[in-house]
Amino acid sequence: MAQIYDRVALIGLGLIASSMFWAMKRAGSANHVSGYARSAETRETARKIGLCDSVHDDILDAVAGADLVVLCVPIGVMGSVMEQIAGVLKPGATVTDVGSVKRDVIENVAPHVPEGVHFIAGHPLAGTEHSGPRSGFAELFDSRWCLLVPPEGADPVAVQRLQQFWESLGSNVEQMDADHHDLVVAVTSHAPHLIAYTMVGVADDLRRVTDSEVIKYSAGGFRDFTRIAASDPTMWRDVFLTNKDATLEILGRFTEELFALQRAIRQGDGDFLHDYFTRTRAIRRGIIEAGQDTDAPDFGRKKS
Numbered sequence: 001m002a003q004i005y006d007r008v009a010l011i012g013l014g015l016i017a018s019s020m021f022w023a024m025k026r027a028g029s030a031n032h033v034s035g036y037a038r039s040a041e042t043r044e045t046a047r048k049i050g051l052c053d054s055v056h057d058d059i060l061d062a063v064a065g066a067d068l069v070v071l072c073v074p075i076g077v078m079g080s081v082m083e084q085i086a087g088v089l090k091p092g093a094t095v096t097d098v099g100s101v102k103r104d105v106i107e108n109v110a111p112h113v114p115e116g117v118h119f120i121a122g123h124p125l126a127g128t129e130h131s132g133p134r135s136g137f138a139e140l141f142d143s144r145w146c147l148l149v150p151p152e153g154a155d156p157v158a159v160q161r162l163q164q165f166w167e168s169l170g171s172n173v174e175q176m177d178a179d180h181h182d183l184v185v186a187v188t189s190h191a192p193h194l195i196a197y198t199m200v201g202v203a204d205d206l207r208r209v210t211d212s213e214v215i216k217y218s219a220g221g222f223r224d225f226t227r228i229a230a231s232d233p234t235m236w237r238d239v240f241l242t243n244k245d246a247t248l249e250i251l252g253r254f255t256e257e258l259f260a261l262q263r264a265i266r267q268g269d270g271d272f273l274h275d276y277f278t279r280t281r282a283i284r285r286g287i288i289e290a291g292q293d294t295d296a297p298d299f300g301r302k303k304s
Contacts (some may be wrong), residue, residue: 002028002029003028003029003030003031003076004029004030004161004164004168005014005029005030005031005036005067005068005165006030006031006032006067006162007030007031007032007033007065007066007067007068008024008033008034008066008067008068008069008070009033009034009036009051009062009063009066009068009069009070010062010070010072011032011036011047011059011062011063011069011070011071011072011073011081011085011197012036012038012071012072012073012074013035013036013037013042013043013051013055013072013133014049014072014131014132014133014135014136014232015053015127015128015130015131015132015135015140016072016098016126016127016136016140017035017070017072017098017133017136018046018133018134018135018136018161019073019126019135019136019137019138019140019141020047020053020070020072020136020169020183021033021035021051021052022069022136022137022138022139022170023138023139023140023168023169023170024169025138026138027168027169027170029165029168029169029250030068032054033052033053033054034052034053034054034055034056034061034062034063034066034126035051035052035054035055035056035062035177036056036057036058036059036062036212037055037188038059038073040057041061041174042132043055043057044057045132045133045134048134048176049133049134051136053131055143059084059085060084060085060088061082062069063088063089064086064088064090064130065090066089066090066095067090067092067093068094068096068162068165069085069089069094069096070095070096070097070098071095071096071097071098071099071109072094072098073082073098073237074234074235074238075099075100075101075104075105075235075238075242076237076238076241076242078097078099078105078108078109079105079108079109079112080157081113082095082108082109082112082113083112086113086117087114089115089117090117091117092116092117092118093117093118094117094118094119094120094158094161094162095113095117095118095119095120095184096119096120096121096122096148097109097121097122097123097162098122098123099121099242100122100123100185100189100190100235100239100243101182101185101238101239101242101243102121102123102147102149102178102181102182103178103179103181103182103242103243104119104225105121106119106149106151106178109121111284118154118155118158118248119151119152120148120149120154120158120159120162121148121149121150121151121178122147122148122149122162122166123146123147123149123181123185124141124144124145124146124166124171125144125145125146125147125185125188125189126140126144126146126171126254127140127231128233129138129227129228129230129264131232131235139170141169141170141171142169142170142171143170143291144170144171144172145171145172145173145174146166146169146171146172146173146174146175147173147174147175147176147181148163148173148175148176149175149177149178149181150163150175155224161264161273174194180304181249182243182246182265183246183249183275185243185246186243186246186247186249186250187250190240190243190246190247191247191249191250191251191254192228192268193228193229193239194240194247194251195232195254196225196226196228196229197228197229197236199225199229200225200229201224203244225230229290250304260272261273261276266278266285268280
């Protein structure tokens with residue numbers, strides 16, 4: 001695929017940024033990729049493994065002259081990072097992000113975007129439980145969705161260019177309103193992660209089951225809860241603090257469903273349970289048919 005941006009700057013060098021770099025190199029969608037991370041240790045690791053064409057100790061050096069700047073930092077600091085880099089952004093440049101909450105990010109980033117610079121919020125729906133610069137791989141975005149949330153009156157050329165960029169990394173791209181985005185991901189990602197954290201916490205609290213038994217006898221269900229619950233704690237703390245309303249709405253609905261299941265189990269209502277599980281099983285089959293997962297027993301996860 002042809003080059004889409006001459007210079008791309010990645011701010012933050014974790015799983016998403018490192019995967020973006022390797023996917024860009026695979027596609028040839030950028031001529032030069034600069035990188036910056038707050039931690040000197042992360043920057044040194046990036047240099048050691050060849051992550052980015054140039055790694056900078058100063059964030060302003062990393063973004064200077066960039067045609068696309070991607071904020072790959074925790075949601076809670078995106079506004080302050082945007083404020084920090086605003087003065088050196090190239091006129092006509094596009095700034096985007098990869099945060100999994102959109103309304104809060106837009107409200108905190110948009111006020112600092114200078115005239116003549118395009119801010120188009122984004123969210124690649126891809127990830128693993130691993131983090132850090134060594135965790136990225138070029139195939140992370142293949143056949144996954146990236147949701148773009150352009151502001152009202154956004155430059156259509158800049159939006160189209162960013163869409164082509166994500167498509168070059170392997171993504172399917174769709175545009176969405178910020179509030180609807182936050183509700184969708186509360187259902188598909190945020191609430192499931194919170195439930196996984198809770199289930200692992202419950203196992204930890206049940207002292208009648210020893211720690212060694214929890215680990216030794218982890219069947220598929222608990223094993224996959226722990227995979228989700230191994231995700232980056234800083235990122236998920238920020239997600240729940242910034243997508244509070246949508247997450248609480250879905251958790252309220254989850255609580256109602258849980259009470260209905262408790263009642264059915266208590267009353268021995270096998271018909272209710274069978275109908276419920278049949279309906280939810282169909283959703284799982286739909287996910288597989290949509291190409292968003294595999295029916296392999298290990299869900300196709302790579303062995304570590």
